[in-house]
Amino acid sequence: xxxxxxxxxxxxxxxxxxxxxxxxxxxxxxQNINIIDINQRIMPDGCFVMxxxxxxxxxxxxxxxxxxxxxxxxxxxxxxxxxxxxNIFRMMHRI
Amino acid sequence: MPFEVEEIYETASMxxxxxxxxxxxxxxxxxxxxxDSDFGVFRKNVYDKVCSNAGRLIxxxxxxxxxxxxPVVNKRIAVTPVSLIMExxxxxxxxxxMAQTLDAAARDAGVDFIGGFGALVQKGLTRSDSMLIDVLxxxxxxxxxxxxxxxxxxxxxxxxxxAVNRIGSxxxxxxxxxxxxxxxxxxxxxxNAPEDNPFMAGAFHGVxxxxxxxNIGISGPGxxxxxxxxxxxxxxxRLSEVIKRTVFKITRAGELIGRELARSLxxxxxxxxxxxxxxxxxxxxxxxxxxxxxxxxxxAHGSTLALALLMNAVKKGGAxxxxxxxxxxxxxxxxxxxxxxxxxxxAGALGLDKLEALTAVCSVGLDMFAVPGDTPEExxxxxxxxxxxxxxxxxxxxxxxxxxxxxxxxxxxxKFGGLLGTAPVMHVNGFSSRDFLRRGGRLPASVTSMRN
Numbered sequence: 001x002x003x004x005x006x007x008x009x010x011x012x013x014x015x016x017x018x019x020x021x022x023x024x025x026x027x028x029x030x031q032n033i034n035i036i037d038i039n040q041r042i043m044p045d046g047c048f049v050m051x052x053x054x055x056x057x058x059x060x061x062x063x064x065x066x067x068x069x070x071x072x073x074x075x076x077x078x079x080x081x082x083x084x085x086x087n088i089f090r091m092m093h094r095i
Numbered sequence: 096m097p098f099e100v101e102e103i104y105e106t107a108s109m110x111x112x113x114x115x116x117x118x119x120x121x122x123x124x125x126x127x128x129x130x131d132s133d134f135g136v137f138r139k140n141v142y143d144k145v146c147s148n149a150g151r152l153i154x155x156x157x158x159x160x161x162x163x164x165x166p167v168v169n170k171r172i173a174v175t176p177v178s179l180i181m182e183x184x185x186x187x188x189x190x191x192x193m194a195q196t197l198d199a200a201a202r203d204a205g206v207d208f209i210g211g212f213g214a215l216v217q218k219g220l221t222r223s224d225s226m227l228i229d230v231l232x233x234x235x236x237x238x239x240x241x242x243x244x245x246x247x248x249x250x251x252x253x254x255x256x257x258a259v260n261r262i263g264s265x266x267x268x269x270x271x272x273x274x275x276x277x278x279x280x281x282x283x284x285x286x287n288a289p290e291d292n293p294f295m296a297g298a299f300h301g302v303x304x305x306x307x308x309x310n311i312g313i314s315g316p317g318x319x320x321x322x323x324x325x326x327x328x329x330x331x332x333r334l335s336e337v338i339k340r341t342v343f344k345i346t347r348a349g350e351l352i353g354r355e356l357a358r359s360l361x362x363x364x365x366x367x368x369x370x371x372x373x374x375x376x377x378x379x380x381x382x383x384x385x386x387x388x389x390x391x392x393x394x395a396h397g398s399t400l401a402l403a404l405l406m407n408a409v410k411k412g413g414a415x416x417x418x419x420x421x422x423x424x425x426x427x428x429x430x431x432x433x434x435x436x437x438x439x440x441x442a443g444a445l446g447l448d449k450l451e452a453l454t455a456v457c458s459v460g461l462d463m464f465a466v467p468g469d470t471p472e473e474x475x476x477x478x479x480x481x482x483x484x485x486x487x488x489x490x491x492x493x494x495x496x497x498x499x500x501x502x503x504x505x506x507x508x509x510k511f512g513g514l515l516g517t518a519p520v521m522h523v524n525g526f527s528s529r530d531f532l533r534r535g536g537r538l539p540a541s542v543t544s545m546r547n
Binding site: 009013038039047049051063064067081082084085086087088089091092093 | 096097102106107108110111345347348351
């Protein structure tokens with residue numbers, strides 16, 4: 001039976017620079033996490049935001065390990081990284 | 096992508112920059128089933144029940160914190176009012192030992208505060224209630240994590256002035272026994288106390304509750320301030336709308352965490368308390384929201400109107416977001432825990448009289464403020480009586496958490512540290528109301544309470 005999808009948003013916020021998508025995507029590939037969609041934008045306040053919508057159902061790491069791993073990448077890139085299950089956006093932004 | 100980048104950025108910014116968090120997950124526990132004629136067994140039952148449940152609360156809260164990337168700042172326990180469970184062990188030493196048991200259970204399980212060492216005395220005091228008040232100075236000074244409350248009035252009962260009259264002396268003794276009088280910060284006196292309030296120091300597990308209930312307190316003054324700052328020139332109706340929308344979103348986050356946490360603990364979900372609660376962090380301030388409205392410093396004329404607008408919008412936004420809104424739900428304006436409130440008192444913009452006026456429209460009352468150590472007991476009782484009368488007559492919860500600091504005078508600063516912050520000692524009216532308070536008895540309930 002196919003595993004149920006477990007969808008998570010990874011959000012990277014900070015100053016735009018080369019290699020953000022590549023670095024995060026490479027890390028996710030090594031954890032067996034599938035990227036479903038990617039979007040990025042410069043916000044009106046000048047902030048660069050990159051958001052990845054990923055499926056973690058086959059991940060080799062749990063949420064805590066994923067958060068810690070991406071936090072480390074965030075430090076290397078000097079950017080903030082948030083890892084959040086999609087339900088929080090569903091609750092806050094959809095009625 | 097099921098969500099726009101703007102929506103994702105908005106949520107991330109709330110957490111990363113505007114201090115949005117789940118302020119508290121408070122597990123209410125019924126302790127009536129722990130009672131035993133053997134006091135040793137009784138204490139062990141209480142310790143075991145608190146410890147095991149608190150341990151699970153902390154572990155499950157941490158999992159959700161990671162899953163949703165939102166901090167769950169405090170994990171706490173609220174218990175059945177202790178005067179009720181001590182009726183058959185009514186000895187002062189045993190009250191103190193029970194407080195120590197609760198303190199040890201909280202410490203060993205890793206929760207910072209445990210609430211419920213209190214009594215419901217809105218119409219009168221039982222022997223157990225009376226003894227509990229007698230031992231409070233020792234309990235509040237000798238335990239670290241135990242929080243206490245008294246409910247001394249209600250809309251339908253009026254106010255028990257005889258109970259109020261005992262609090263001034265109790266607070267002075269507590270202040271004398273604890274460093275910087277900090278024991279007083281763990282005691283709150285209420286009227287119309289909600290039985291499902293998740294916020295300390297006044298949380299307790301009401302007698303109408305199930306064996307266990309999980310209550311959530313959300314926060315987010317920084318989030319509201321940010322949205323107010325983005326709407327500098329709109330009129331009050333529009334301002335109310337944007338606050339409602341923002342509070343709706345943050346309440347939904349609380350609802351999600353609360354329901355999922357209750358499910359994982361296999362207990363009933365109680366309520367979401369939608370109070371805006373400040374911390375001492377810059378930007379996480381309710382006074383900051385009021386000042387973003389266009390008030391130079393909280394306490395200036397216009398502040399009560401501004402706070403009324405904020406309260407109303409918070410309640411409306413929250414009520415639409417959750418089917419289980421409860422607790423205090425509104426806005427806290429503690430002095431020592433809010434950097435903007437501290438600034439306003441130090442600048443002379445906010446005094447005790449205006450603070451009392453503000454509490455007529457906020458959700459709780461006179462909270463975390465220091466007064467000179469030589470304030471007479473009767474004056475402390477009168478400050479409490481004034482504040483609680485607002486609640487009794489207007490059918491709302493009001494409360495007082497006052498700290499008379501020995502050796503300090505108006506204008507001094509007292510540092511409590513941690514969550515409790517720093518309190519500027521406030522000027523107190525020097526005229527006496529002793530002869531009025533000495534009358535004792537009960538303030539009759541409002542005529543509007545006769546609805547049957």
